[in-house]
Amino acid sequence: MATIAFIGLGNMGQPMAKNQLSAGRTVRVFDLSAEAVKAMTDAGGQAAKSPAEAAEGADAVITMLPAGKHVKQVYIDGGVIDAVGKGAILIDCSTIDVLSARDVIADAGAKGVLMVDAPVSGGVAASEAGTLTFMVGGSDAAFAAARPFLGAMGKTIVHAGPAGNGQVAKVCNNMLLGISMIGTCETFALGEKLGIDPKVLFEISSKASGQCWSMTSYCPVPGIVATAPSNQDYKPGFSAAMMLKDLLLSQEAALTAGATTPMGRVATEIYEKFVESGNGGVDFSGVIREL
Ligand code: NAD
DSSP states (O other), X not given: OOEEEEEOOXXXXXXXXXXXXXXXXXXXXXXXXXXXXXXXXXXXXXXXXXXXXXXXXXXXXXXXXXSHHHHHIIIIITOHHHHSOTTOEEEEOSOOOHHHHHHHHHHHHHTTOEEEEOOEESOHHHHHHTOEEEEEESOHHXXXXXXXXXXXXXXXXXXXXXXXXXHHHHHHHHHHHHHHHHHHHHHHHHHHHTTOOHHHHHHHHTTSTTOOHHHHTTOSSTTSSTTSGGGGTTOOSSBHHHHHHHHHHHHHXXXXXXXXXXXXXXXXXXXXXXXXXXXXXXXXXXXGGGO
16 A cells, blocks of 8 residues: 655645545655644554655655745655655645646656645535545646545546646636635625625526626525525635735736736725735635625
């Protein structure tokens, strides 16, 4: 049975690593937090003293880390690329900037090691349920090698193109999500001021040309979509801080690519203000309170 090194055992990483254990794999773990490591060893994982020790001889390395600098720290400075054999597959599931993703994959490629960027859509609940969506960037061979390991953690696995394209898909999707959430909030706020019942507006708009996921699956107005965080006092779900992180990545990517994203820029500014006023831990649909 395959051996996996799993590095980054936070809110998302821990349930993902547990799903690898449930799939019958040997899982070696590393995290800077002793508490996170203990939770995994209690569940049947094996603690490693460093990322390189976890990776040595593993069939796959999976990482779920906060940002590009941590991914570089682990794979390059932490010696993971040097520690694995040529037959291993490296899978970074973190949401990071496109350039860092491409740099690390190029570094692995130069040493003859296959690697993909495979950021996810879906939060902690999907991570626990093993129903994440993976957007995967990398060569055909790397995608084929990563697929069986991703299958234990997710339901939908899409090959988005060459290295870095998983991050491209993620950042583009989440920029649109941020924009459409603000648009939905503005729409309901305007409707209310003009005197229409939000339930009636929803009934019409959710079937008309204005419909979007932010409205139909995640309505920011309480009492309309039962499962939406608006009905739980905007408990996340997907936090405003996470949305801001992804919007900032989208603006960084737009700058390097020379793309014009005025709506993305305004959405970033609105979430920046929302987070700065103490709402980082609130669900991103809670931005309706500001509008
Ligand atoms: P988290 O902060 O809960 O976990 C990150 C973990 O990485 C922590 O346990 C931390 O100790 C560890 N870590 C940091 N630097 C490390 C290093 N150098 N070596 C080893 N371990 C290190 O974050 P999270 O919510 O699990 O998110 C992880 C990634 O998933 C992020 O890139 C995030 O953007 C992305 N993501 C999160 C969600 C979500 O809903 N939480 C949804 C989609 C994508």
